Amino acid sequence: MLVDNHNRTINYLRLAVTDRCNLRCNYCMPEEGINFAKNDKLFTIDELVRLSSLMVSQGIDKIRITGGEPFVRKDLMVLLRNLASLKGLKDISVTTNATLIGPYIDELKELGIKNINVSMDAINRETFECITRRNHYDVVYNNMIRLITEGFNVRINFIALDGQNIEDIIPMLELTKHYNVSVRFLEEMPFNGGSKEFQSIKWDFRAILAHIKEAHPGYYKLQSPKTSTSINYKIPGFKGTFGVIPSFSRTFCGSCNRLRISATGDVITCLYAKASANLRDIMRADDVEANIKSAILQAVGSRAKTGFEAQEKYKDVFSNSMTSIGG
Ligand code: SAM
Ligand code: SF4
Numbered sequence: 001m002l003v004d005n006h007n008r009t010i011n012y013l014r015l016a017v018t019d020r021c022n023l024r025c026n027y028c029m030p031e032e033g034i035n036f037a038k039n040d041k042l043f044t045i046d047e048l049v050r051l052s053s054l055m056v057s058q059g060i061d062k063i064r065i066t067g068g069e070p071f072v073r074k075d076l077m078v079l080l081r082n083l084a085s086l087k088g089l090k091d092i093s094v095t096t097n098a099t100l101i102g103p104y105i106d107e108l109k110e111l112g113i114k115n116i117n118v119s120m121d122a123i124n125r126e127t128f129e130c131i132t133r134r135n136h137y138d139v140v141y142n143n144m145i146r147l148i149t150e151g152f153n154v155r156i157n158f159i160a161l162d163g164q165n166i167e168d169i170i171p172m173l174e175l176t177k178h179y180n181v182s183v184r185f186l187e188e189m190p191f192n193g194g195s196k197e198f199q200s201i202k203w204d205f206r207a208i209l210a211h212i213k214e215a216h217p218g219y220y221k222l223q224s225p226k227t228s229t230s231i232n233y234k235i236p237g238f239k240g241t242f243g244v245i246p247s248f249s250r251t252f253c254g255s256c257n258r259l260r261i262s263a264t265g266d267v268i269t270c271l272y273a274k275a276s277a278n279l280r281d282i283m284r285a286d287d288v289e290a291n292i293k294s295a296i297l298q299a300v301g302s303r304a305k306t307g308f309e310a311q312e313k314y315k316d317v318f319s320n321s322m323t324s325i326g327g
Helices: 045-057 076-084 102-111 125-132 137-149 166-173 205-215 288-300 307-313 315-319
Strands: 012-016 062-066 091-096 115-119 153-160 182-187 231-234 241-245 258-261 266-268
Touching: 012 045, 045 062, 045 076, 045 288, 062 076, 076 091, 076 102, 102 137, 115 137, 125 137, 137 153, 153 166, 166 182, 166 205, 182 205, 205 241, 258 288, 266 288, 307 315
Parallel strands: 012 062, 012 258, 062 091, 091 115, 115 153, 153 182, 182 241
Antiparallel strands: 231 241, 258 266
């Protein structure tokens, strides 16, 4: 079992498989993209399988595959097939922009991978295409609906972006009227590859909830798992649910159970911290098992208590892009 220096059990790994993406969401990276890692700096699929297996042997029982866009990796299904047969791994989930997932939906189902987070920050086509800087609205919408209707546990991630998609919050919620889906409204964080700086946000979780209350005064709070980053609600009579994620306000650090590994092997113990170790070279040298395990133990043993503490220590952390961190 992995327990950090603040006595929090770490059982959840967010594993980024690439930093590349076929979209250019304006809150995530600049229009021209970032300085993407060269292929040989990324873990191979074999390395990702081995790393996952080592992490599970240390107590990780939930792995979320993220990126960049995970499905830009042509060999992603090879990794997922291997994860699906890993004993001790109870939950495999994927975060995706849903542009490329279509051909893989049947196999995901066969593998028992049910938890899919789809990032969709607007229900209006023009707004969506303006935010993502690409015109993939139809494929994203259709794949999202297909995932829901085929029985996946779909959560839509919607970042509240001042001046861009606030008018889409209520229409997006309408999806939960007819579908068993959860729409989660996230606070924007300043991890956009340096394209935009900010110290505060207008649309924090309280403002989002107040906005929703005007349209749906009867919504009520649901019980959420202790380690959940979302605070969840239901509108009476609606099939689905909605939530808010205080990712900038950081009200959930006390129960944080997660560790991130970037596609280039950086171990990130808090979103607001810089990498505390790199596993790629360790993975390519001798005595892999012992050295990976010891690097993980060391990283987990020196975590910041909160995102605010981390931010104090790593002043230049905001030059990062979420496509490198994995969200
Ligand atoms: N490409 C996939 C996607 O968009 O779902 C996976 C990677 S993406 C970096 C993971 C998550 O991070 C997405 O839900 C995305 O909305 C979120 N994200 C990216 N940049 C963000 C930012 N600046 N603030 C808050 N969330 C962000
Ligand atoms: Fe790509 Fe996801 Fe970043 Fe959008 S949020 S640019 S889809 S990595």
